[in-house]
Amino acid sequence: MDSVARVVAQRLLLGILTLIVVSVVIFVAVNLLPGDFAQAFLGQGATEGAVNAIRRDLGLDQPLVLRYFHWLGNALTGDLGTSFAQANFSSFTGTAAENLPTVASQIAPRFANTMFLAAVTACIAVPLALTLGILAALYRNSLFDKTVNMVTLSSISSPEFFLAYILILFLAVLNPVLPSISNIYADMGLGQRLERTLLPALTLTLVVTAHMMRMTRAAIINLLASPYIEMARLKGLSPMRVVVRHALPNALAPIINVIALNLAYLITGVVVVEVVFVYPGIGQLFVDAVKNRDIPMVQACCLIFACAYILLNLLADVLSILSNPRLRHPK
């Protein structure tokens, strides 16, 4: 158990190190911009004085290293800065900027919405993928297996927006069952919120289920070749029992890994789907910020996405160590 704790601690430290390096990459990348925001904001006819004033306001006149630590320190305490699009420069307008919406206050409700979408998707996708994966492994090389294989391959191959528009076509336009636009407000009942989230969640389900199902199938088929499964079969157990009681527990490690990895994928897949359905989540905020070149917002969203991605990968790593006896006792 001691060695497990050490390995897990190593992974955690490595994860934190990765996070720090990633934050440096994000910060440096954005600061490669030619000129800076002050020039871009004021346009070409700006006087030197006005540019300098805004630079001073935003702290752009300080050296890069100092700015990085300033940014990181603030980010860690939950202050992600003020969105440029919302900024009201005190030196420019002559009045003090007060009660401006900060990046954090804009992101917080949208982050909750995105998490809600991801949670709904996971609730549908994980049981569905596991069931389909087990069934496909059980009836492998049958017509059912081939059909599922073909369908999942098609849904992996399709861009998210293609799946989204097909679902809109059939479930919102031709048969108006669900709304095609997910406008969600803060004070909305759970039922209504679910109804409006269902279509984007179904789109994401199609994408994620395909990956998860294929990997579940592969993991179980891999195990079915081992001698103890042969033994169980020769004992006369039913195929279902062999798979569920004998193969599945040992396949759990790779499957847990797959689920965590796909949830990480979900975090990024959310961007396109949110734009299609005008879902008020963090992905849409990110895309809008990219188009407006709203640097603090882009940095903050990127940092959040990267954090979620790294943490879920870390979780996958740690869980696969904990659930695999061979990894738990490394030679």
Next chain:
Amino acid sequence: MSWSGIFAAIVVLVLTAWAFRFAGRRTGRPYFRDMGFASALGWVLLVALVAYAVYAFFFVDQAVFFRWLIIGVVIAAVSAFAFRLLGRHVGTAGSRKAFRHMPLTASFGILTIVVYALVAIFAAWLAPYGQEAIVGNANILPGGNPATGGDPAFPLGTDQIGRDLMSRLIYGAQNTVGIAFATTCLAFLLGGTLGFLAATVGGWLDQVISRAVDVLMAIPSLIFALLLMTIALAWAGSSGGQLTLYMIVIIAVIDSTRVYRLARAVAGNIVVMDYIEAARLRGERMGYLIFREVLPNATAPLLAEFGLRFCFVFLTIASLSFLGVGIRPPLADWGTMVRDLSQFINFAGYSPLTAALPLMAAGAIALLTLAVNFLVDWMLHRSSGLKD
């Protein structure tokens, strides 16, 4: 359909499956005798689905999209079959042999890729109008029937500013596929070279590149691409061509990290072989080692990776364009077309062809990716030596 109807249908299906299995056990045939209930239910479900599909195809008027889908699948299957037949009788002995053991999906993949390549290369001859030319009235509906707002000169209608949509779809093959292909090649050049170099030289160089790649891979690729595109948008200003160039470089760099991983792993297995040792002792230079010894032995996995990587790059570029930060108008591009035409989907009830326009552009993307996936699946299956 009401809930009680669905419930009744399920009960009927389950009872039929039970009866089917019961009847099957009476026959002596091993398959029917040992059939489990789940298999029986599966067969009954299949029969019910096929029956409903036939009914919908011939008798339900509203099922236009379903009918198109079935017709499309049948055309695809028949042409793939014909193509495989052709391949079995025309060509060199090697190619004929490859076609003999080819599944229909793989021959469909090859056929589709060939067609896309031809369309992309000869777009200028195939397209009736130029991609940027404003040739007609704006928003002419597809169908070519003047009574329903169409125009025979523009079979698929025109867009918001009067450009011919069919020409733009055809030119989209050139731009979207061409740019994705160039990006993939660049990613392979970069990732492959660095990966081989790291595996062959080893030591600190390997460590430095590998750690850098680790960091880049820790950021999800679409997010990283969007972040860098923010910067590219600022650098390129209003120049669409320059932005496309930046996009190619950005996505190539991001995807080269994945290529690097594979190239290094593959080359790592090769450089420990005896013949590499012999070449080193002969005093061969690094270039000779990489290009003459390592590369020929790493072709098969790298080729499969090239196909998969192309799919990823293609989908990323399409997504970026769809989000409005990728390929810039006036260049015709499928991702942008989907976004611009997406509102037409609401007219599906009145004019199915109009609603199909955004799906055509998106489907063109999906079809090519699917074709490449089919082909790669078959190649991997063949090179892994699995024969079942």
